Amino acid sequence: xxxxxxxxxxxHALFLVAQPFYFQVFDTQDGLLxxxxxxxxxxxxxxxxxxxxxxxxxxxxxxxxxxxTSDGLARGxxxxxxxxxxxxxxxxxxxxxxxYDGTSFHPIKFQEDGIVDGYLQSLQLMPNGRLWVGSNKGLxxxxxxxxxxxxxxxxxxxxxxxxxxxxxxxxxxxxxxRLYFGSRNHLIRYDGTTWDxxxxxxxxxxxxxxxxxLFEDGRIWTGTSRGALLEFSxxxxxxxxxxxxxxxxxxxIIEKEKKYWAxxxxxxxxxxxxxxxxxxxxYQALGVKLMACMTKDHEDxxxxxxxxxLIRITARDFELYxxxxxxxPNGIYSLGERPDGTxxxxxxxxxxxxxxxxxxxxxxxxxxxxxxxxxxxxYDREGALWLPTYWDGIFRIKNxxxxxxxxxxxxxxxxxxxxxxCSTTNSIWLGHNFGLSRLTFDSNEQHQFxxxxxxxxxxxxxxxxxxxxxxxxxxxxxxxFLKEDSIQKxxxxxxxxxxxxxxxxxxxxxxxxxxxxxxxxxxxxEQEKLERLQHxxxxxxxxxxxxxxxxADDLGNIWIGSxxxxxxxxKKGDGFxxxxxxxxDGLIEKAYQRILFHKDQxxxxxxxxxxxxxxxxxxxxYFNPVEPILNLDKVLVEGEAIDWKTxxxxxxxxxxxxxxxxxxxxxxxxxxxxxxYLLKNAMKEWSLPSQxxxxxxxxxxPGAYVFQFIASNNDQVWNSTPYEFSFxxxxxxxxxxxxxxxxxxxxxxxxxxxxxxxxxxIKEEARERGRVNQMxxxxxxxALRAQMNPHFIFNCLNAIQECILTEQIDxxxxxxxxxxxxxxxxxxxxAKSLIPVAKEIEILTLYLELEALRFDDSFExxxxxDESEDEVEDIFIPSLMIQPFVExxxxxxxxxxxxxRKVTIDxxxxxxSLICTITDNGIGRAxxxx
Numbered sequence: 001x002x003x004x005x006x007x008x009x010x011x012h013a014l015f016l017v018a019q020p021f022y023f024q025v026f027d028t029q030d031g032l033l034x035x036x037x038x039x040x041x042x043x044x045x046x047x048x049x050x051x052x053x054x055x056x057x058x059x060x061x062x063x064x065x066x067x068x069t070s071d072g073l074a075r076g077x078x079x080x081x082x083x084x085x086x087x088x089x090x091x092x093x094x095x096x097x098x099x100y101d102g103t104s105f106h107p108i109k110f111q112e113d114g115i116v117d118g119y120l121q122s123l124q125l126m127p128n129g130r131l132w133v134g135s136n137k138g139l140x141x142x143x144x145x146x147x148x149x150x151x152x153x154x155x156x157x158x159x160x161x162x163x164x165x166x167x168x169x170x171x172x173x174x175x176x177x178r179l180y181f182g183s184r185n186h187l188i189r190y191d192g193t194t195w196d197x198x199x200x201x202x203x204x205x206x207x208x209x210x211x212x213x214l215f216e217d218g219r220i221w222t223g224t225s226r227g228a229l230l231e232f233s234x235x236x237x238x239x240x241x242x243x244x245x246x247x248x249x250x251x252x253i254i255e256k257e258k259k260y261w262a263x264x265x266x267x268x269x270x271x272x273x274x275x276x277x278x279x280x281x282x283y284q285a286l287g288v289k290l291m292a293c294m295t296k297d298h299e300d301x302x303x304x305x306x307x308x309x310l311i312r313i314t315a316r317d318f319e320l321y322x323x324x325x326x327x328x329p330n331g332i333y334s335l336g337e338r339p340d341g342t343x344x345x346x347x348x349x350x351x352x353x354x355x356x357x358x359x360x361x362x363x364x365x366x367x368x369x370x371x372x373x374x375x376x377x378x379y380d381r382e383g384a385l386w387l388p389t390y391w392d393g394i395f396r397i398k399n400x401x402x403x404x405x406x407x408x409x410x411x412x413x414x415x416x417x418x419x420x421x422c423s424t425t426n427s428i429w430l431g432h433n434f435g436l437s438r439l440t441f442d443s444n445e446q447h448q449f450x451x452x453x454x455x456x457x458x459x460x461x462x463x464x465x466x467x468x469x470x471x472x473x474x475x476x477x478x479x480x481f482l483k484e485d486s487i488q489k490x491x492x493x494x495x496x497x498x499x500x501x502x503x504x505x506x507x508x509x510x511x512x513x514x515x516x517x518x519x520x521x522x523x524x525x526e527q528e529k530l531e532r533l534q535h536x537x538x539x540x541x542x543x544x545x546x547x548x549x550x551x552a553d554d555l556g557n558i559w560i561g562s563x564x565x566x567x568x569x570x571k572k573g574d575g576f577x578x579x580x581x582x583x584x585d586g587l588i589e590k591a592y593q594r595i596l597f598h599k600d601q602x603x604x605x606x607x608x609x610x611x612x613x614x615x616x617x618x619x620x621x622y623f624n625p626v627e628p629i630l631n632l633d634k635v636l637v638e639g640e641a642i643d644w645k646t647x648x649x650x651x652x653x654x655x656x657x658x659x660x661x662x663x664x665x666x667x668x669x670x671x672x673x674x675x676x677y678l679l680k681n682a683m684k685e686w687s688l689p690s691q692x693x694x695x696x697x698x699x700x701x702p703g704a705y706v707f708q709f710i711a712s713n714n715d716q717v718w719n720s721t722p723y724e725f726s727f728x729x730x731x732x733x734x735x736x737x738x739x740x741x742x743x744x745x746x747x748x749x750x751x752x753x754x755x756x757x758x759x760x761x762i763k764e765e766a767r768e769r770g771r772v773n774q775m776x777x778x779x780x781x782x783a784l785r786a787q788m789n790p791h792f793i794f795n796c797l798n799a800i801q802e803c804i805l806t807e808q809i810d811x812x813x814x815x816x817x818x819x820x821x822x823x824x825x826x827x828x829x830x831a832k833s834l835i836p837v838a839k840e841i842e843i844l845t846l847y848l849e850l851e852a853l854r855f856d857d858s859f860e861x862x863x864x865x866d867e868s869e870d871e872v873e874d875i876f877i878p879s880l881m882i883q884p885f886v887e888x889x890x891x892x893x894x895x896x897x898x899x900x901r902k903v904t905i906d907x908x909x910x911x912x913s914l915i916c917t918i919t920d921n922g923i924g925r926a927x928x929x930x
Contacts, residue, residue, distance in 0.1 A: 013138040022316045022586045023286055027309040031064035037305025038468055040295040041081040043089065046629030046665030048303065051078030052308055056091060059310075060631070060663050060669030062693075072105030074098045080123035088223075092123040092133065099151060100406035102645070108150045113408075124171040126179070133159075134168025134181060139190075158260060172212040182222055185519075199232040203559060213253040223250030227264040229271075241269055241277065251295035256302065256795060263294040263304060268313075276362075282311060299626045299668045314668065317621040318566075318607075318614045323789035324360055327353060331610030335598035336377025343600055345613060350389065360613075366402040367394060376420030380428065387419045388420035388430060394439075405439070405447070421463045423471065431460030436473060436480075436487055452487045460548070462511060464502035466524065472510060474499035481528055492522070492530050501549035501597075503558070509533065509559055513547035519560055519569075536569065536578065541674075541689065541716055543567055543580040549596035553618045556614025561595035566607065566614075570906030579715050584669045588612050628664030628711040630723035636658060636926060649727035656729050662693050664711020664719070674716070677709040702731035739854060774833065793823070799854040815853050822846035837875050837914065840882055841865065844905060847883055851890055859894045859901035866908040875914050885918050893922020 011440060025844035027035045031797050032050065036364060048058040055068035056078050064857040066074055072094025084092045089100035097120070100108045122134035139162040141149060146158040166184040173179050174305035180192045180198075187199040187209060201209065201224065211223035220232040220665070227248030229241035241250070248828040252263040260271040267282040268291075270310045284286055288308040292380070295303050324332065328347035336344045343355040349480040350369035353360040365387075369822075379385055394417070396403040415432040422428055427440035441447050455475075461582040461853025462474040471486065473480040477496035480487050501513035516532035518537030522530040537545045542560075549561040556571035565587050569576035583589040592609035595861030599605050635644040651658075664673050674689040681703050689712070712721040733739050747774070796819045803812035825843045841863055848861040886905060894901040903920040 020316050020319075021280070021582065022314050024312040024314075024584070025286060025307060025309045026059075026064075026312070029056075031066075032310060032462060033064065033066040033068070035309045036077075036307050037292060037310050038077050039080055040303050041083065041089075041295050041303050042295065042297045042308075042667075043083045044087055046298065048297065048633075048667060049081045050305065051081055051091075055075045056081070059667075060633075061665055061667050062663070063674065067105060068090070071100055072107055074107050076815060077118075082123050082125050084125055090123060090125065090131070090747070091588050094119045094121075096120070097123075097133070106151070108578060110435060119167075120166060121169055122171050122181075124179070126172065126173050128176050128177055130776045132179060134171055138162050138164035138166075138829070139168055139181070146354075149331065164253075167208065169208060169210045170212050172214050173780055174214050175216075178216065180212050180220065182212060187220065187222060189210075194426070195853065198238050199230075199713075200739070201230065201237075202911075211253050212721065217884075218618050221253055221260075223253060223262060224247050229253070229262050229269075230339055240271065240331075249292075252291060254294060254296045256296055256300060263291050265290050265292075267291065268294070268302075268304070282306070286311065289491075291626055297667050298622055299666065301667055312667070314586075315622055317581070320901040321613045321615075322585070324353070324613050327351070327360065327362060331592065332608035332613050332869050333373045333594075333610075334375050334377045335596060335600070335606050335608045337380070337600050339379060339383065339603040343598075343606060346377050346387065348373040350374060350392070351539060352377075352387070352589040366395075366397065366670075375417050378422050380422045381424075381426040386420055386422065388417040392417055393421070394430070405449075418459065419463060421465075423465055424469050429463055429471070429817065431463065431473065433459040433593055436460050440857050455487060461498075461500050462502045464504050465506060466504055466510075466776070470524070472502055474502050474512070481529060488528070488592075490528065490530065492532070500547060501551075501561070503550045503552045505555060505558065506554070511550050513550035513560060515546050515548075518542055518545045519547060519550060519558070521558075536574075536576075539688075541578045541580070543582075548595045549597045551831040552601055553599065553605060554603040554616050554915045557618050559618075561597060562868065563591070566595075568618075568621075577716065580672065582669070582671065583808070584671055585714070589616060596729045616771065623831060624666075624668050624713050624715045626666070626668075626712050627717055627719045628666040629709060630709065630719060631663045631665065632723060632725055633663055635725070644725070644727075649725075651737075653730055653732045655700050656725070657703075658697070658700065659694065659696045660709075660725070662705055662709050662723070663692050664693070664709075664713075666711070666713040669714035671779070672714040672716075674712045675709055676711075676718075677707070678722075680706040680708065700729055702729045702735060703727045739793045744841065796822075796850055797853065798926055799850075811853070815850065818846055818853070819848050821851060828878065832879055834876035835875060835879045837865075840877060841907070843880065844882055844886060848886065848890075848903075851887075855895065859890065859903065861903045861905070863905045864907065866906075874911065877914065882916055882918070889918055889920040889922065892928040893920040896923045 005858065011270045026032050029116050029607055030054070033056070034054050035051035036053040037050055037789055038053065041049045043049060046060070048059040050059060050064070055066060055073055057066050058066045069075055073091060074093035075097070076094030078091060078093050080092040082092075084090065087102060091100065091105065096107060096363070098105045117137040118137035120135050124132040126132065130146075131142040131147050133140045134247045141157040147767045150158055152709040159728060164183065168181050171179060171181040176191070179566040180832065181188055185201045188198055189198055198220065208221045208225040213221040218233060222230045222232065225232065225247055225491045226243040226253055227241070228239060228243035231240050232240040244264075248264045250262055251523060254523045255263050258273060262269045262271065263823070267280045267285070269277050271277045271470060273623060279873050282291060282304065288311065291304055293305040298775040304311040324345070328345070329352060330343045330348045332347055334346035336346070336838065338344065343365075343627055345353045345355070345360060347353070349371055350365055352363045352374060369387065369389065371393060371482065372389035373778065374387050374389050376386065376388035384396050387395040387397070391396065394405040396405070398547055415434045417430055417432050419431045420428065422893060426441070430437045430439065435458055436452045438450045438452075439447055440450070459476040460473050460480075464472045466472070471482040473482075475489070476498050478493050479490045479499055481490055484924040497517055499512055500515055503511045505511065508524065510522045510524055512522065514520070518535060519542070520532065523533050525531050536542050542564045543564040547560055548564050551559050553559060558576070560569070565580060565582045567578065567580045569578055581587055588609060590611040594610055596608045598608070604615055604617045605612040607616075634641050635649070636642070637661070638657050642649070645783070662675070666673055675693050676689055678686045678688045679694055679697060682700060684699065692698040704726070705728070706724055708724050709721040712718045716883060730736070749772045788831055790917045796815075800812055800815050803815055805808075822843065825839070825846065829839060829843065843902065852859065852861065869874055882905070886903065888904050894903060901921065906917040906919070908915050908917070
């Protein structure tokens, strides 16, 4: 860029007065396709399109991307670029038309259309969809349907032509969609049916009309090929800007801040509402020739195209004084002010200047001030001017009398004065590299120096006086204050830190500018008590932590000077908004060694540096409220760019490294744009502000992500809504839901089968255990029967034999009958494991009857069955299970008893059990055991 060199030229041009604009020139060295610029457009995405003689360049604030015929543009100089509602661009070249779909350019091919035989010069798209083209042979237009067919490359004749013998350089349309254009010496309007001539210029010999601007009140402004600006209103013609003797094309008219900018080949002419106008020759200021086009971007920057490059014009917020570059080539070392408000500036070689009529003039000083730098300018309460200097001592000038005070009157040899200050008590304070000194006067103006002890190793750089007359001092190793005529170091800082500047705001808070630690705000609660309120450094957006000076303005803003420029903590509600300013905002471009602030009686702040003088007023500095326009430029997967605009981005698991390149377009001062980004599902917090606009994410886990970013403009205004881009990284097949469900399903089936198999095995084992237990029980029963039955049978046969021997034939027959029945029942049951309860009762009855017969009916028996439980009849039990217990009751209980003897057998069903109760009134188990 040519800014560094050319801006300095600006300051020496234009009558050597403070320049209100900052200029920046771009050419091929900056990446521009060609220096011959012919048209300009900023699109809705913020890109600045620059038409040149050989193609088109797109500028995003950082770089130029260039396009030529090899990219699909039509041949010839680019004469117009128009954006339609859907963001599509139409590009008019001298020999054809092309359109841009957001990715690439496509030329439109026409057959049998005479439009391509001429030079295409202007393009206009009306709301009704009609595309008008002006050429050196007349007017032509495409209807919406036809230009949609043209996009589809239909090889047909689509244009409607209105041939003419003159060139159409510019067109415009009003709210009624009536077309206005200029011809040679004519202003013409076309409403779709009728052609009306609204005015002539032939009497003024202004030749062609090159620019048409319409106003809502019906006025029409036109620029001519000889630089005149005309107004047509209600049939009347008015010359707003006179023509030049030679051709000086007035090719553009724009509105900015209620003023109108008219561009001719030499520069711009700014027209006030009152009609007054001022001229700025860009040729004289920048050395560039032949201005051809002009536009205003979203942030009110003015862009001018010329035959020697692209020029950006921005308002200069900070005024510079080029005259001092010559008068004080080594810079300004001090600032002060007369009681009447006249600002004074001191330099080296004992040069003192006063500000009069917007310029500085040198003041003749008394003899004795010859070579030293004037490092301080202040007045005491008696109206005397004080000029502390290096090497030459301290001078007091009053009523034409000059008094000189030497260092040996109170200073150590070689002391360098850093500041001078007169307190409200009329004490003169001098800070130097060997400490602090105070100069006082008595009623007879007899002076006395005092050097404060213990400070000879400390340098002092600044002083601040509070409303209560308390004094605070900035030292090389910390903060000091005056207490009872003693200078004491405050313990607010735990370690030594150099303080370069102090200032007290309207609320009485003390601001401390440090070298390396940023800036602090302290509330002074008592004479020597400090309460830290706020601290700002680079983490908060400050351009550097190495600060040189600080000053509070009348609006509550805090201005900070550093090697990197000027920063401001702009008062905003209960807090501050931090802005940084650099040379592109109008500051001095050369590196300086020191900056010193001074606020005059009108609230204007002056900044003196070793490379010149700047001044500004807080309320006049433009604050840019426009958020940057966010664009995602590239998405790279595994290092390769992909087409992410046309489809949703879904990536396989092994392509999980992505890079994003993005831009926040703010053309006011792109060097100050900062970015923050966030990747949802991978980051918990937004990144810290940075000027990097590319970020890499490696080895991302499978999942859904949203990449977001925001940007801040030159005044640190951040986007309120982030740009969002969603993408997904699919998991490997073994992590996908269907695979997991399949595995879970199979696992479930296998588990189910295993459980079922286990259940079957358990049941089989239970059945086997039951079968074994049953077999054991059967064996035990059979064994029991094998033991009991022979005994019982033997007894029965003996009883029958006894009846026969005693000739009790009837009894023997009865006994034998019952015995045979019992034997048959036993034999029938012995082959079965289980028999019904009824069968068991029948066997027990026969058994008891036989036993009763044997013992002469000496006992009674009773068998009962719970008739309320019908289920008892369906219950099966092991055969002869009860008989051994009944036999035991008879033989061991009843037969040893005399008298009434009885046994009762009761069967009852309870829930799922059969309970058999055998009751006898025998002698009992204990007696039977004896």
